[in-house]
Amino acid sequence: VFTFILKFQHDHKVSLPMEQVIVAMQDPDLGIKMKNQRLLITVIPHAMTGNDIVEWLMKKYSIMEEEALHVGDLLVRHGYIYPLKEPRNLVLRPDESPYRFQTPYFWSSQQWPASELDYAIYLTKKNIRKQGQLIDYEKENYNLLHKRINHTWDFVVMQAKEQLRASKQRRKADRIVLECQEQAYWLINRPPPGAFDIREHGPERRNRLTSRVQLVRLHSFIIHQKKIHDRTFIKYSEQYFSHDPMMHGCPPSNPWITDDITHWALNTNTVSTPTKLRVERWSFRFMELLSDPLGRLKFMEYLEKEFSAENLCFWEACEDIRHGENSRIPQKVQEVYKQFLAPGASKWVNVDSKTMEKTLEGLRRPNRFVMDDAQMHIYFLMKKDSYPRYLKSDLYKNLLVKAIAPQETKRSVFPFMRRHRHSSPNPALVAQALEEDGKAKRLGSPRITSPATSP
Amino acid sequence: MCDQTFLAITFGPCDNCSETKPLMNIYVKNEPINYCSLCVERMACQGLGPNETLATLKTESETLKTKLEEERAKLHDAELHQVAEKVEALGQFIIKTRRTLKGHGNKVLCMDWCKDKRRIVSSSQVRPFRWRRHEHAVTMPCTWVMACAYAPSGCAVACGGLDNKCSVYPLSLDKNENLAAKKKSVAMHTNYLSACSFTNSDMQILTSSGDGTCALWDVESGQLLQSFHGHSADVLCLDLAPSETGNTFVSGGCDKKANVWDMRSGQCIQSFESHESDINSVRYYPSGDAFASGSDDATCRLFDLRADREVSVYSKDSIIFGVSSVDFSLSGRLLFGGYNDYTINVWDVLKGTRVSILFGHENRVSTLRVSPDGTAFCSGSWDHTLRIWA
Numbered sequence: 044v045f046t047f048i049l050k051f052q053h054d055h056k057v058s059l060p061m062e063q064v065i066v067a068m069q070d071p072d073l074g075i076k077m078k079n080q081r082l083l084i085t086v087i088p089h090a091m092t093g094n095d096i097v098e099w100l101m102k103k104y105s106i107m108e109e110e111a112l113h114v115g116d117l118l119v120r121h122g123y124i125y126p127l128k129e130p131r132n133l134v135l136r137p138d139e140s141p142y143r144f145q146t147p148y149f150w151s152s153q154q155w156p157a158s159e160l161d162y163a164i165y166l167t168k169k170n171i172r173k174q175g176q177l178i179d180y181e182k183e184n185y186n187l188l189h190k191r192i193n194h195t196w197d198f199v200v201m202q203a204k205e206q207l208r209a210s211k212q213r214r215k216a217d218r219i220v221l222e223c224q225e226q227a228y229w230l231i232n233r234p235p236p237g238a239f240d241i242r243e244h245g246p247e248r249r250n251r252l253t254s255r256v257q258l259v260r261l262h263s264f265i266i267h268q269k270k271i272h273d274r275t276f277i278k279y280s281e282q283y284f285s286h287d288p289m290m291h292g293c294p295p296s297n298p299w300i301t302d303d304i305t306h307w308a309l310n311t312n313t314v315s316t317p318t319k320l321r322v323e324r325w326s327f328r329f330m331e332l333l334s335d336p337l338g339r340l341k342f343m344e345y346l347e348k349e350f351s352a353e354n355l356c357f358w359e360a361c362e363d364i365r366h367g368e369n370s371r372i373p374q375k376v377q378e379v380y381k382q383f384l385a386p387g388a389s390k391w392v393n394v395d396s397k398t399m400e401k402t403l404e405g406l407r408r409p410n411r412f413v414m415d416d417a418q419m420h421i422y423f424l425m426k427k428d429s430y431p432r433y434l435k436s437d438l439y440k441n442l443l444v445k446a447i448a449p450q451e452t453k454r455s456v457f458p459f460m461r462r463h464r465h466s467s468p469n470p471a472l473v474a475q476a477l478e479e480d481g482k483a484k485r486l487g488s489p490r491i492t493s494p495a496t497s498p
Numbered sequence: 499m500c501d502q503t504f505l506a507i508t509f510g511p512c513d514n515c516s517e518t519k520p521l522m523n524i525y526v527k528n529e530p531i532n533y534c535s536l537c538v539e540r541m542a543c544q545g546l547g548p549n550e551t552l553a554t555l556k557t558e559s560e561t562l563k564t565k566l567e568e569e570r571a572k573l574h575d576a577e578l579h580q581v582a583e584k585v586e587a588l589g590q591f592i593i594k595t596r597r598t599l600k601g602h603g604n605k606v607l608c609m610d611w612c613k614d615k616r617r618i619v620s621s622s623q624v625r626p627f628r629w630r631r632h633e634h635a636v637t638m639p640c641t642w643v644m645a646c647a648y649a650p651s652g653c654a655v656a657c658g659g660l661d662n663k664c665s666v667y668p669l670s671l672d673k674n675e676n677l678a679a680k681k682k683s684v685a686m687h688t689n690y691l692s693a694c695s696f697t698n699s700d701m702q703i704l705t706s707s708g709d710g711t712c713a714l715w716d717v718e719s720g721q722l723l724q725s726f727h728g729h730s731a732d733v734l735c736l737d738l739a740p741s742e743t744g745n746t747f748v749s750g751g752c753d754k755k756a757n758v759w760d761m762r763s764g765q766c767i768q769s770f771e772s773h774e775s776d777i778n779s780v781r782y783y784p785s786g787d788a789f790a791s792g793s794d795d796a797t798c799r800l801f802d803l804r805a806d807r808e809v810s811v812y813s814k815d816s817i818i819f820g821v822s823s824v825d826f827s828l829s830g831r832l833l834f835g836g837y838n839d840y841t842i843n844v845w846d847v848l849k850g851t852r853v854s855i856l857f858g859h860e861n862r863v864s865t866l867r868v869s870p871d872g873t874a875f876c877s878g879s880w881d882h883t884l885r886i887w888a
Contacts, residue, residue: 060818104816283829288873299874299888366699369716
């Protein structure tokens with residue numbers, strides 16, 4: 044019926060699940076019950092209303108009306124269903140408006156590139172059929188095409204006339220249906236400027252030509268399996284439940300909801316009294332304590348009392364090597380060795396002999412990971428020894444007792460209060476201020492309290 | 499390492515070269531062997547032996563894959579949602595848009611939170627990319643800026659895209675200063691940059707690319723520190739394991755695989771292939787024991803690293819469009835997914851059910867991140883806006 048020069052199938056992954064929905068909708072037993080719809084003086088068979096579509100989706104997928112309308116609307120926008128009234132308006136109306144299924148021939152998953160030639164033929168047909176039926180953007184496209192593929196224009200006109208002649212020989216209802224289908228197809232594939240464009244997919248993927256040797260032997264690693272401990276996820280979620288603002292609220296209130304930034308003010312890194320939730324969290328796992336700058340500071344205070352602060356200092360110095368600039372690695376490694384590992388070092392750390400031997404060996408060719416073994420050893424030492432004792436210490440217990448536990452404010456208390464929204468301090472500004480502060484210290488001048496270090 | 503006790507690599511003398519190195523436990527023709535990574539690579543790169551054709555190798559690969567699945571299935575415990583049957587169900591979940599950020603002239607492609615929990619950086623299709631409230635805008639020399647990241651200090655941002663590069667821009671206080679002048683080109687790939695992330699400091703960046711590799715770079719010198727080969731197609735996303743002492747990250751690609759890598763050795767230590775299409779987003783569970791992925795196959799999945807398999811699938815028949823981005827709430831109980839059908843679906847991670855569907859965006863949701871303190875999450879969309887939900 045319609046001649047298209049190029050025809051090839053792509054794996055159009057977006058459309059396939061949509062097609063499953065469309066096919067289910069047209070199932071003779073469980074699909075939508077279709078009826079004849081009257082369009083002006085003609086009767087169009089196999090049509091349905093917008094309502095039918097929404098209700099079917101709601102029932103089939105057990106979803107609410109809003110979602111069903113959303114899904115149905117997407118089916119229309121992608122050209123699987125088209126409206127009979129107001130065909131240019133590709134939306135799903137949840138009322139008695141009539142719709143029809145697009146013929147699979149025209150599904151976007153068929154992915155012919157909807158060539159210029161085909162579009163030209165279509166526009167020419169429209170033009171011939173009724174002069175002035177083309178709308179502005181179509182007129183523009185028509186003129187552009189006329190220029191661009193002018194050499195084939197005789198063919199275009201000839202095809203258009205042939206197709207029009209063939210369609211005149213059909214029954215009126217069939218002719219109208221075919222015209223609607225074709226129109227819907229081109230509305231999707233050549234949308235008016237500014238309208239939703241189905242062809243937008245983002246940058247092209249799959250630029251690699253062939254799979255490499257990966258296909259071969261490498262798939263053979265079978266790792267020693269452990270049974271799932273599914274309860275780990277349950278335990279973790281339960282433990283953190285009251286700390287998750289989205290599950291449990293956020294004392295005193297979530298700043299994004301109430302515009303009250305107290306919650307953030309109470310939880311900065313420089314606050315003198317931490318909140319109860321925060322101190323509690325340090326007891327969950329060692330990593331929580333270390334990754335909170337305030338937690339780490341308090342832990343350091345404890346270690347100093349125990350005369351084992353060098354462990355944490357060493358660990359921090361190793362982190363600095365691992366994550367610092369490449370160029371400073373040799374220098375840093377030397378400093379760490381002198382301060383922590385060399386015999387008689389001022390902050391000597393107790394690393395076992397095997398690890399020490401290995402580390403010394405590695406020092407000959409210092410790299411980012413040379414301290415890894417020693418760092419791990421000290422980390423475990425702190426985790427298994429100092430950390431549990433810290434949690435039982437008076438220092439920690441006092442923190443917990445003195446910690447702030449703000450009351451959760453009910454939103455209804457402040458229904459109309461609109462607080463001013465302030466910009467948070469620019470971290471770059473804070474960093475600069477700290478640097479200046481540091482410079483001042485080194486130069487021996489009196490300490491300047493920077494106003495930018497606290498919100 | 500440390501809090502993660504499931505390291506797959508053992509350490510010892512290689513069966514082939516006898517050097518003491520991290521070893522991979524692999525099977526060749528049903529025989530278990532311990533080769534170091536270099537010897538494994540060499541072996542894999544050998545041409546076809548006698549009686550071997552591409553077809554025979556392919557069948558061998560398929561057999562091994564099936565065997566791998568069988569081994570995994572043997573240890574098949576109950577699925578996560580069955581174990582979680584007794585867990586209390588979540589009540590009605592109310593979350594709304596609290597801020598709508600307009601300022602990009604075009605599709606928002608990526609965003610990241612600053613550690614201060616309030617600032618974000620976002621990137622888009624057209625040249626200028628802006629911070630919240632138009633603090634700064636930088637002219638980029640390419641049209642699609644698909645990746646952006648905030649430095650841990652908050653003093654710099656990194657971004658890149660179709661220019662195949664990742665560049666770092668130090669943030670200045672002077673709003674009028676031309677930031678583009680101070681830009682530093684760090685990463686160079688041979689195809690588009692799909693994602694980037696700073697490691698624990700401002701000094702190193704991890705990138706993933708359409709050229710099929712991931713790479714670790716030294717910011718100061720632009721030097722390549724480590725490259726990661728193993729994907730057989732574009733790599734689309736990555737996420738660093740949330741461990742102070744950890745050294746691993748996960749990546750997802752167009753080859754439908756999610757790979758876990760050891761940053762130190764460059765080796766792929768675990769691989770998961772259960773998605774049916776491109777993996778657009780990967781994100782670690784807060785404890786680091788698992789990660790979630792979102793794919794064009796319209797599902798999100800949870801992979802348990804210690805059990806070495808998929809433990810949950812988050813899908814619904816009415817969801818027929820791909821997932822572009824995923825992230826967990828602070829406790830890991832909720833998984834948020836941004837979808838190509840403009841919606842955000844909220845999943846109960848333990849029970850596998852959908853808690854809520856959020857409407858609001860008028861085009862694809864392209865990026866989604868929960869704030870560092872879990873008080874909100876931000877979504878960016880092709881509708882030119884960013885929304886903050888709480």
